[in-house]
Structures are given as C-alpha cells and as structure tokens.
Amino acid sequence: MRFLRPLIIIAGLVLIWQIIIWLSNVPHFILPAPARVAEAWWVHHATILGHASVTLLEIALGLMFGALLGALSALALAYFRPARRWLLPVLVASQAIPVFALAPILVLWLGYGIASKVAMATLIIYFPVATSFYDGLRRTEPGWTDLARTMGASRWVLLTRIRVPAALPALASGLRVATAVAPIGAVVGEWVGASAGLGYLMLHANGRVQIDLMFAALLTLAFFAVIIYFIVDTSLRRALPWQPDKLPTEQEE
Amino acid sequence: MLFTYIRRVLFPALLIFLLGGQAAQANDKLTLLLDWFINPDHAPLFVAQEQGYFAAHGLEVEMIAPADPNDPPKLVAAGKADIALSYQPQLHVQVAAGLPLTRFGTLIATPLNTLLVLEDGPVKSIADLKGRKVGYSIGGFEDALLRAMLARHGLTLDDITLVNVNFSLSPALLAGQVDAVIGAYRNFELNQLAIEGYKGRAFYVEEEGVPSYDELILVANPDHMDRAVLRRFLDALEDGVRYLVNHPDESWELFIRGRAELDDELNRLAWRDTLTRFALRPAALDRARYARFAQFMQDQGLIEKALTVKDYATVLE
Amino acid sequence: MTNNHNQPSDNPASKNSRADKNSCAGISLTAVSLRYEGKYLFKELQLDLPQGQCSALLGPSGVGKSSLLRLIAGLQPFEPSGRVIIGKNQAQLPGHLSTEIAYMAQQDLLLPWLNALDNVTLGARLRRQRPDHARARDLLRRVGLADYERALPATLSGGMRQRVALARTLMEDRPIILMDEPFSALDAITRLRLQELAAKLLRGRTILLVTHDPLEALRISQRIFIMSGRPARLSEARLPEGKTPRDPADTALLADHAELLHRLRAADGDSAPGVEP
Numbered sequence: 001m002r003f004l005r006p007l008i009i010i011a012g013l014v015l016i017w018q019i020i021i022w023l024s025n026v027p028h029f030i031l032p033a034p035a036r037v038a039e040a041w042w043v044h045h046a047t048i049l050g051h052a053s054v055t056l057l058e059i060a061l062g063l064m065f066g067a068l069l070g071a072l073s074a075l076a077l078a079y080f081r082p083a084r085r086w087l088l089p090v091l092v093a094s095q096a097i098p099v100f101a102l103a104p105i106l107v108l109w110l111g112y113g114i115a116s117k118v119a120m121a122t123l124i125i126y127f128p129v130a131t132s133f134y135d136g137l138r139r140t141e142p143g144w145t146d147l148a149r150t151m152g153a154s155r156w157v158l159l160t161r162i163r164v165p166a167a168l169p170a171l172a173s174g175l176r177v178a179t180a181v182a183p184i185g186a187v188v189g190e191w192v193g194a195s196a197g198l199g200y201l202m203l204h205a206n207g208r209v210q211i212d213l214m215f216a217a218l219l220t221l222a223f224f225a226v227i228i229y230f231i232v233d234t235s236l237r238r239a240l241p242w243q244p245d246k247l248p249t250e251q252e253e
Numbered sequence: 254m255l256f257t258y259i260r261r262v263l264f265p266a267l268l269i270f271l272l273g274g275q276a277a278q279a280n281d282k283l284t285l286l287l288d289w290f291i292n293p294d295h296a297p298l299f300v301a302q303e304q305g306y307f308a309a310h311g312l313e314v315e316m317i318a319p320a321d322p323n324d325p326p327k328l329v330a331a332g333k334a335d336i337a338l339s340y341q342p343q344l345h346v347q348v349a350a351g352l353p354l355t356r357f358g359t360l361i362a363t364p365l366n367t368l369l370v371l372e373d374g375p376v377k378s379i380a381d382l383k384g385r386k387v388g389y390s391i392g393g394f395e396d397a398l399l400r401a402m403l404a405r406h407g408l409t410l411d412d413i414t415l416v417n418v419n420f421s422l423s424p425a426l427l428a429g430q431v432d433a434v435i436g437a438y439r440n441f442e443l444n445q446l447a448i449e450g451y452k453g454r455a456f457y458v459e460e461e462g463v464p465s466y467d468e469l470i471l472v473a474n475p476d477h478m479d480r481a482v483l484r485r486f487l488d489a490l491e492d493g494v495r496y497l498v499n500h501p502d503e504s505w506e507l508f509i510r511g512r513a514e515l516d517d518e519l520n521r522l523a524w525r526d527t528l529t530r531f532a533l534r535p536a537a538l539d540r541a542r543y544a545r546f547a548q549f550m551q552d553q554g555l556i557e558k559a560l561t562v563k564d565y566a567t568v569l570e
Numbered sequence: 571m572t573n574n575h576n577q578p579s580d581n582p583a584s585k586n587s588r589a590d591k592n593s594c595a596g597i598s599l600t601a602v603s604l605r606y607e608g609k610y611l612f613k614e615l616q617l618d619l620p621q622g623q624c625s626a627l628l629g630p631s632g633v634g635k636s637s638l639l640r641l642i643a644g645l646q647p648f649e650p651s652g653r654v655i656i657g658k659n660q661a662q663l664p665g666h667l668s669t670e671i672a673y674m675a676q677q678d679l680l681l682p683w684l685n686a687l688d689n690v691t692l693g694a695r696l697r698r699q700r701p702d703h704a705r706a707r708d709l710l711r712r713v714g715l716a717d718y719e720r721a722l723p724a725t726l727s728g729g730m731r732q733r734v735a736l737a738r739t740l741m742e743d744r745p746i747i748l749m750d751e752p753f754s755a756l757d758a759i760t761r762l763r764l765q766e767l768a769a770k771l772l773r774g775r776t777i778l779l780v781t782h783d784p785l786e787a788l789r790i791s792q793r794i795f796i797m798s799g800r801p802a803r804l805s806e807a808r809l810p811e812g813k814t815p816r817d818p819a820d821t822a823l824l825a826d827h828a829e830l831l832h833r834l835r836a837a838d839g840d841s842a843p844g845v846e847p
Contacts, residue, residue, distance in 0.1 A: 027331050029352050104421050108428060112416050143679045146645050150673040151742065153696040161696060165683050193419045200417065203391045206323050208555075209343075209350040242682045242722050 062121025070129025136170025
C-alpha cells in the first residue's frame, strides 16, 4: 500500500494532464500530451539521465554548503550580539538580488564549470536554513535557560547543550524548505551559463523547438526533486527521534 | 459651481470626444511580438509607427517585447498574436516541428551573426580556433554554424571546446574566459567591444561557408492570417524603411521619442551599423535562397527533411 | 492527637532572624525592592527563612510570588539597595547566581532529546563534570521510576515527568531548594502522591515553595507566608504542628484550611499593604 499510493497519485496527475489537453485544445508545441513526452523520454533517456546526474550533483553540493553556511550564520547571529545588527540586513538583502544580476559576477569569479552553479544553489538554499535555525535558537524555552543558569551553565554550554539541540527541529524545518527549493537553485544557476544539466537541457530543447524533450527533462527534474525531499525528510525524522509525528499517548502511571 | 460645470460641460465633452473618436477610426488592430527588447534592429517598425504610416494604412499596431525570444513564434502559432518577429533559421526548425507558421515579410535581409574575436587575440583565422574555447548562447544553431565554418579549414567540433556563456558574449571574450564567441551580432557586440576600448574582429558567417539568410523575418499563422491586412502592414513597413534610408538622423529621433532609455552610445553605434541591412522590399521573397538554406539545415542535421518553400514562406499580393 | 497551632508572628521580621543569620543554609532578604513596568512589585521587603524548613508562599496571581523566587535564585536582578543573603553569610549581588540553590519549576523542564537518566544528570553535564550514574539510578528508583531510565520524556506521563524533575533536583544536592508551583499542573491524586514524595525526599533542606494551593501548603510546609498588595507585603498564617506530609483529612488542618481560604480571598481583593490576620 505504501508504494501503491504514489503510483496512484502519478496516474491521477497524468490523467488530469491528458484531460486538460483534450479540453483546452492547447497546441503540442506549448503543452505536449503525456504520450509524446513519454516517447521523447524513452528516445533520449540516456541524454536526460546524463544531464540529470550533473544537476543532482549541483543540488547535493548546494544543499551541503547552503545548510552548513546557514547553520553557522544562525549560530553567529545567536551568539554574537553585534553580528545581529550587521549581518541580519545583509542576509535579507541577499534574497532580493535577482539572479541575472548576480550570476555573471559568480561566473566571473568561479568560471563556467560546476562551481558557479553550486554557488547559485547555495545562495538560494542558505536563507531558509539560516532564518529557521536562528528563529529556533532565539525561541528557546525560557524555563530551560533559567534551569541551566541555576545549574551553573556558562554561555557557551547554554548555547551548545541547550539552545542548539532545542533548535534542531526548527533547523529541520528550514532544511525541508531548502530541499524543496534546491532544484530551482541549481537550474537557475544553469540557465545563466552551463553546458550540462537538466536546466541547460531544457533551454537547449526549447531553442530547438523540441518541446517534448523539454517536458521530459522537466518531469525528470520534478521526479528527482520529490525523491530527494523524501530522503531528506525521512533522514531528519530519524535524526530527531524525540519529535514524534503523532501526538504522544499518555501512559498510565 | 465647479461641480455643475464638470457635470454639464466637461463630462459630456469628454464622452463625445472618446466615443466620437472611436467611431471615426475603425482601424484594423494587429499585435506584433518583437523578438527581444526594443533595439535598433526594429528601427523601421518604430519609424512607421511614429510617422503615422500604420495609421495611414488603416492599422493600429501594438508592439510587445518578450523576455524569451522563443515565445513569440509559439504564441503566433497558437493564435494568441498576429505577427511575430523571428529568425529564418528558427523558422525552418519550427515548421519542421509542426508549428503552423509562415514567413510573409523580411525585416533584416542579411545575417547578423558573426564569430567574434579580439583583434589582438591569438585567433587570426578560423584555423587558429583549434584547441581553443568558443563561447555561445543557447539558441540552437551555434554548433551547426561552427561546424560549417570549421569544415572549410579541415576542423571539426571536437577540435574546439564550446562554453555556454549565455548572453554575456562580450564580457566573456573581454575577460579572456573564451577565445572567441559565436552568436555575436555584428552591429552590437562589435560596438560593445569598441566602447570598452577594445578592437574586435568579426568573421562573417555567410563569408565562411554558411549560406546567406534573413536574420529577422515576420511570421504569421497561415490559418489565421488576414492577407489583405498584412499586405497593408508591409506597405506601411516599406514606407518606414524608405524614410529610414532617406532620413537616418530624423529617424533616430523618432526611434528614441518617448523611449529615453534607448538613447545610449551602444544603440547609437548599432543604429549606424544596421542601416544598410534592412530589407528595402520587405514583402519580396527569394525562394531559391530559402531552399538553399533549408538544404544547409538538413545537411547539418538540424531538420530531417527540407520542406518546399511555399509551405513556410509566402508572398502577399 | 492533640493539635498545637503555631502562633503566627505579628511582625514578619521575627525575633528569630538574628539567630538565623548564623545558620548555614537559610535565606534572608533585607530591604529588597523590585520594580515592574514602573510600579513597585516589592518595596523594601523583609523575609527570613530558617534553615532546614519548608516555607510556603501563597498569594493571588500576579502579586509577585514567582518574581520573588527568581530573584532569590539569581535569575531576576533587583535594586541595589537590597540584600539577599543565602547560606554561609554570602551577600548575594543582584542577578548573581548562587551555587547553593536548586530550582524546580511548574513545567518539568525535561530536555526532550535526553532520556530520563540523562535528564537527571543534566546539572553535571552542563557544568562539564562527570555524571554520577549510580546515584542518578538510585534517585530514579526512589521516585519510583527504576525501569524508565532510558525513556524519552515524550513517552512519560505528566506525573512521571515531574518525578524525574524531582530526581534531578535531588541530584543537584543543594541545601536550598526553590520550587515554583511544581505540582499544580498535575491531577489531584498525582499531586497528593508527589507532595508526599517530595516531603519525604527533601526533608532537612531549606525549601521555599510557591504554591496557589493552600492545602498543599498546609500539608508539607512548616511556615506559611501570604503575599498580598502592591507593593507586596508578607504576613504569616498559622498551620498545624506535626510531621509533614500531614493528613489532609485531619480536622485541625481543615480548620486552618478554611481560615487560609478566607484570608486568601481577602488578599485577592486587597490593594492596601499589610492585611492583619
């Protein structure tokens, strides 16, 4: 039943897609029918998967660096009071910069290889992780900090032993959001100058009016995005066993 | 007192003005999707607009600039707009992919594409590209063009490294990240380099083994097009080209009228270099030329089979 | 059983205070003032708690009971004109945390990512010392949770969690224990059980227990203070003699309970300082 459910969902979505095509008469060069896309996938699957591996690598590295940088920034903001005044506005501003302004600069410094794409993805992933973790660190249950202080905990111990573990669920939320936006980050990076990857493939197919191939690449990206999210979500739930999904049942004394 | 005045005098006058104006005109409306943001390649269109040539032929043309050059032909094929500015090489591929499109006019009758290098750079001839990096932006035909240009010198695409620099062609060349760029327009990127103080050297694709083609054409959907209206459009356009050729400086003023953001040095230099490339007879069609290019596309593997020209290009009588 | 009532002292600055100043682990407040949003919560408050006894602090909500407790714990700074002396004649500075104090709050404050045993040994870990697991296990056994040392707090009931908190408080082994309504979130029967457990295990330590339950105060404390008014003033109430935990059905206790309720109700509507019993 667990594996049947996603299959049913996929089948349902494909059906809706086909119905939209039948009803709305949209031309095939704007929205191709599922059958055409499936055929394109079958014919080009080697190419698609090859490009997919590049994008997956960008996503993985982007998640790693973005999460690391985000967590460190949150810690700095929580622990150093001056950091809050100086770093927080920069953090927020970083999200407002449109990619086409930033990408050429990144490409200039990091070249046209994978580094600039990973940098782009990192930038997009960094923010949700940093803000969620920082929020979690700020909102530590005040009772715990009181208790810890009466027990003689130093500021550092308070941070590492109480605030950080208490904020891990918030960090997990940020990581979930980051995982959901990571594919966008990688693809956006590819659009501004790449020779490989699903984003590049989609642009290329679009330019050659191979719309079926473009959608096949797009669906492949969506598929991998869901898989990655599922993996990250499960890992996070395993890593934080004290945060049960269901409400705990009260045991009788 | 003022309120009474507005009610009794101004408001009715306004109403008469608006409605009366409507009744008097009954122009045919056309939506035209440009290929890119407004630039000197579109000069005749704006001259025709500003000089009132469209209105004189009973037309009201709304010109829209897209952000993605791939969209306009698709939208015209889907019946959402009347006219699109597109590229001849693209047309061959689009029609082969089944899009209902037909070329009915030409705006720019020569290629604008070049292989661009720095004058002081290591590449003095195309043969020097061996083992070097060539930058391109994704449009779909760069490798075909390069293959043809390299073949003349006994080279293949394996002898060079293609780097996707997207639209930053000049910066990539100036920064030395690539040794040459393809897809640089002779009226734009060449001038961009000059403004930065660098001398560029262009290899014109039609001189290096690629058959000549029209860089900018006007396409419509053959199932929806009103041939009489579009003929009037071409007449107005021809008036625009004529005025442009005879009065280039006044035309520039018309181009930037109400569009002050277009008045910069790059556009002024590009304007000067584009003047000789506009189709003097927008409606005219050279079938053999189109067939020759279609054959080239087939030989390069970009399309499976070259179609007959009348299936995708037409002459409006 | 004959019941001797403790006569309440008329003056909270009792004549015992001078003797108590020499005690090892008493609490003494002199001229302590605290302001909240501009108004005085306490003004020049005087309080002496003798060593080894459990003193209860009752009063209406918002009068400042918890603030007083936090003030003594060192979590709440107060105006420099006041002095708090805890234990061995140390004058405590406002906001300075004493090492003689253990703190138990209304919420169990168990860290959800640690199991019961690790929660009990929390103090040692926070001070970067080696935890004494054997002693922790023994304490868990004494509060009746011997089989639960690996359990996560989410799997324990409210009463069980508060018992772990009690074990944690005992683990700290401090002479002075401050408790802020520790059992108020539990159901009546669990509360009775935990009161008895606490009375037994915490015997001999100096305890200041803030509670809103007069029955609880009568059951387990040796002195009862009522806090009322703004700025707050303290007055004592009488309670029965006898070893704690006292029988809730005892008639003398019930009589004192009725009187206490009457006084608390008066205190609730009171805005003038110093209500006389």
